[in-house]
Amino acid sequence: xxxxxxxxxIWVVDDSPVDAERARCVLAREYDxxxxxxxxxxxxxxxxxAPPDVMVLDWMMPAVSGVEVCRFxxxxxxxxxxxxxLLLTAHRHTDQIVEGLSAGANDYLAKPYGDEELRAxxxxxxxxxxxxxxxxxxxxxNRRLLETAPDPLLVLDAEGRFSFANEQAVAxxxxxxxxxxxxxxxxxxxxxxxxxxxxxxxxSALPTGDVELRGRLxxxxxxxxxxxxxxxxxxxxxxVTERRLHDERRLDFYSMVAHDLRTPLNAMTLRIANMLASxxxxxxxxxxxxMQKLDQRLQSLVVMINDFLELASLEGxxxxxxxxxxxxxxxxxxxxxxxxxxxxxxxxxxxxxxxRDDAAVLGDPRRLGQVLSNLIGNAIxxxxxxxxxxxxxEVKPRCVEVSLEDTGxxxxxxxAATLFQRYQRAEHSVGGTGLGLMIVREIVEAHGGVAGxxxxxxxxxxxxxxxxRSRGAxxxxxx
Numbered sequence: 001x002x003x004x005x006x007x008x009x010i011w012v013v014d015d016s017p018v019d020a021e022r023a024r025c026v027l028a029r030e031y032d033x034x035x036x037x038x039x040x041x042x043x044x045x046x047x048x049x050a051p052p053d054v055m056v057l058d059w060m061m062p063a064v065s066g067v068e069v070c071r072f073x074x075x076x077x078x079x080x081x082x083x084x085x086l087l088l089t090a091h092r093h094t095d096q097i098v099e100g101l102s103a104g105a106n107d108y109l110a111k112p113y114g115d116e117e118l119r120a121x122x123x124x125x126x127x128x129x130x131x132x133x134x135x136x137x138x139x140x141x142n143r144r145l146l147e148t149a150p151d152p153l154l155v156l157d158a159e160g161r162f163s164f165a166n167e168q169a170v171a172x173x174x175x176x177x178x179x180x181x182x183x184x185x186x187x188x189x190x191x192x193x194x195x196x197x198x199x200x201x202x203x204s205a206l207p208t209g210d211v212e213l214r215g216r217l218x219x220x221x222x223x224x225x226x227x228x229x230x231x232x233x234x235x236x237x238x239x240v241t242e243r244r245l246h247d248e249r250r251l252d253f254y255s256m257v258a259h260d261l262r263t264p265l266n267a268m269t270l271r272i273a274n275m276l277a278s279x280x281x282x283x284x285x286x287x288x289x290x291m292q293k294l295d296q297r298l299q300s301l302v303v304m305i306n307d308f309l310e311l312a313s314l315e316g317x318x319x320x321x322x323x324x325x326x327x328x329x330x331x332x333x334x335x336x337x338x339x340x341x342x343x344x345x346x347x348x349x350x351x352x353x354x355x356r357d358d359a360a361v362l363g364d365p366r367r368l369g370q371v372l373s374n375l376i377g378n379a380i381x382x383x384x385x386x387x388x389x390x391x392x393x394e395v396k397p398r399c400v401e402v403s404l405e406d407t408g409x410x411x412x413x414x415x416a417a418t419l420f421q422r423y424q425r426a427e428h429s430v431g432g433t434g435l436g437l438m439i440v441r442e443i444v445e446a447h448g449g450v451a452g453x454x455x456x457x458x459x460x461x462x463x464x465x466x467x468x469r470s471r472g473a474x475x476x477x478x479x
Contacts, residue, residue, distance in 0.1 A: 007030075007031055007032050008031050008032070008052075008053040008054065008126050008129070009031065009032045009033075009034065009050075009052040009053050009054075010027055010031045010032065010033045010034070010052055010053065010054050010055075010056060010122060011033075011034050011035075011036060011042065011045075011052040011054075011055045011056065012024055012027070012033060012034070012035045012036070012056045013035075013036045013037075013038070013039065013041070013042040013055060013056065013057045013058060013061075013066070013069070014035075014037075014056075014057075014058040014061070014088070015037055015038050015058065015061045015062060016058070017037075019058070019088075020035045020037075021035070023056055023118060026115045026118050026119060027056075027118070027119065027122060030119070030123075031053075031054075031122070031126075034052070038061050038062065038063060038064065039057075039061050039063065039064030039065060039066060039068060039069040040063055040064050042055070042057070042069055043064065043069060043072060043073075046073065046080070051079050051080065051083055052083070053083075053084065053125075053126060053129050054083070054084040054085070054086065054122055054125045054126055054129065055083060055084070055085050055086070056086045056088060056118075056122065057069060057070070057085055057086065057087055057088065057105070058088045058089075059087055059088060059089040059090070059091065059100065060089075060090065066087055066088070066089075066100075067087075067099065067100055067103045067105075068103075070085055070087070070100070070103040070104035070105050071103045071104060073085070073104065074103070074104035075104075082129065082132055082133070084106050084107075084125030084126070084128055084129050085104060085105045085106050085107075085125075086105070086106065086107050086108070086109060086121050086122060086125060087100045087101075087105040087107070087108040087109070088108075088109055088111055088113070089108055089109075089110060089111065090110070090111045091110075092110055106125055106128065107121055107124065107125060109121050146164070146166050147166045147167060148166070148167070149166055149168065150168065151168060151236055151237060151238055151239070152165075152166065152168040152169035152171075152172040152173075152218070152236070152237040153165070153166045153168070153169055153234070153235070153236055153237075154166075154169050154234075154235040154237075155232050155233070155234055155235070156185055156232060156233040156234075156235060157232055158231055158232070159184075160184055160185045160186070160233075161182055161183060161184050161185070162180050162181055162182065162183055162184075162185070162188075163181065163182075163232065164181075165177060165180050165181070169237070172213050172214065172216070172218065172237060172239075173188055173189075173213060173214075174213075174214050175188065185235075189211055189213070191209070191211040191212065192211050192220055192235070209323070210240065210244065211237070213237075216239055216241045217239070217240050217241045217244050218237035218238060218239055218240065219237070219238045219240045220235060220236065220237055220238075221235070221236045221238070222234070222235055222236075223236075254308075254309055255309065258305050258306075258308070258309045261305055265298055265301060265302050265305075266302065268298055269295065269298045269299060269302065272291055272294060272295045272298065273295065275291060307435040307436070307439070308435070310435075310439055322363070322364035322365065322366070322367070323362055323363065323364070324362070324363070324364075324365065325360050325361075325362060325470055326360060326361050326362070326363050326364075326365045326368055327357075327359060327360050328359045328360070328361060328368070328393055328400055328402055328467075329353045329354070329355050329356055329359045329393045330355065331365065331368060331369055331372060332352055332353055332372055332391050332393070332402070333352055333353075333355075334369070335369055335372040335373055335376060336350055336352060336376060336391070338373070339376055339377070339380060342380055343380065343389075346380065346383075346385045346386075347385050347386045348380060348383060348385065348386065348387050348388065348389060349387075349388045349389070350388070350389050350390070350391070351388070351389070351390040351391070352391050353391050353392050353393040353402075354393075356393070356395070358395050358469075359393045359395050359400050360400075360469065360470045361400055361447070361467040361468065361469060361470055362468070362470040363447045363467065364447075367443045367446075367447075368443070368447070368467075370439070370443060371440050371443050371444060371465065372402075374436045374437070374439060374440050375404045375440060375463050376389070376391075376404060377436070378436060378437070378463070379404050379406040379408070379461075379463070382406065382408040382409070382461070383406040383407055383408040383460075384407075384408065384409075387406065387407040387408065388406070388407050389404065389405070389406045389407075390404075390405045390406075391403070391404055391405075392405070395469070396466075396469075398468065398469060399449070399466045399467060399468055399469055400466065400467055400469055401464055401465070401466045402464065402465055402466075402467075403462055403463065403464035404462070404463045404464070405460060405461070405462045406460045406461055407460045408460050408461060409457065409458065409460075410455045410456050410457045410458055410459050410460050410461050411455045411457065411461065412455075412456075412457055413455070413456070415455075416453045416454070416455040416461070419437050419453055420437045420438060420440070420441040420451060420452075420453070421438065437451075437463075440465070444465045444467065447467050447468075448467065448468050449465055449466050449467040449468065450465065450466055451463075451464070451465040451466075452464055452465070
């Protein structure tokens with residue numbers, strides 16, 4: 001059998017010339033075969049020239065036995081770990097076979113053996129050697145890709161210390177490779193924090209804010225992968241210095257435009273409010289109705305401007321989010337107080353979640369309060385008078401799920417699937433910009449979470465979002 005374009009080299013080590021010649025004849029048609037007379041000759045040859053692909057090694061030899069050759073090669077000889085060793089033995093007891101394999105042999109063949117069996121055993125070891133070489137080439141290619149990647153890449157071991165860094169990472173950190181390997185992440189990048197529970201292999205960690213290294217801004221991405229039998233964290237740093245500067249300029253422009261629009265609109269709204277309160281206008285019903293419609297339009301325009309500005313500010317929100325422990329159950333109760341007058345006006349009932357100590361996430365309390373306000377406000381708006389709304393908090397091993405259920409009219413599943421998209425509304429007859437749920441999604445995703453909705457016509461709707469639990473809550477609370 002020929003594996004690859006070059007013929008493989010096989011050493012036959014046997015002190016019996018007859019047995020050695022027989023093995024050589026069986027294998028010579030497919031491989032280059034070299035015969036050595038004893039274990040000492042094999043060890044001497046191994047130390048002075050290129051090693052073979054497979055060694056066919058007799059167990060019983062004078063001076064140095066085949067088992068002793070195995071032990072020495074596996075423990076002392078450089079390059080012997082990739083060598084395939086087939087041990088020829090007359091031993092048949094299990095403990096003797098275990099001894100040979102434990103010494104480092106890959107396989108054994110009991111004497112007397114058939115020619116075809118010898119070919120098959122050697123072919124199996126040649127295939128093993130070829131697969132090992134293929135894996136090594138793939139590993140080297142991957143390492144070259146990592147080393148030449150345009151973004152800084154680092155690998156952390158299970159203890160949070162650097163075990164790999166490419167050229168870009170060395171340049172970004174300004175530390176030589178020798179001085180970098182083995183040092184702790186917190187020592188060289190103290191601003192990089194992953195505050196959620198440790199992610200499972202293949203999962204991204206909780207989004208982190210930008211980090212500044214030597215005057216440049218980098219956006220980090222963390223992913224846990226099982227490497228070499230242990231979990232390692234891959235850290236990728238994307239240079240976003242110019243992008244952040246562009247974002248700041250764009251947001252400044254948005255803010256300026258919004259300010260210039262809101263100032264006259266607010267003045268007009270105030271003027272109309274004063275006119276609506278006047279007795280003269282009350283005596284002109286048609287004009288009063290027109291002014292009320294104009295007031296509503298102006299207020300809607302102000303809300304629209306605020307929503308557009310809010311959505312623009314959320315682009316790149318991951319670097320702007322605060323990071324502190326937030327008790328979601330407590331935040332729901334605090335948020336609902338702002339809606340008490342509206343609930344009472346509409347005759348709606350609200351059932352809040354039970355208070356608990358393990359519903360904490362790491363995030364921005366103001367932004368998360370904004371998520372809850374949008375969801376509660378929508379539930380009130382789309383639930384008819386006399387309906388009910390319920391908020392629930394469910395703590396799972398790796399996340400906290402918050403849900404808002406209402407007894408509104410609900411929507412078809414195909415409509416529900418679009419509600420978190422830009423400008424989508426369940427009912428166009430109800431005022432609004434259609435940006436509220438998109439803002440909810442942006443904030444939740446900026447916290448490393450996900451948002452969704454379940455709805456059916458005539459059965460109400462259930463809006464929910466899930467956020468990673470904070471590390472403290474995940475470690476102290478029962479799963």
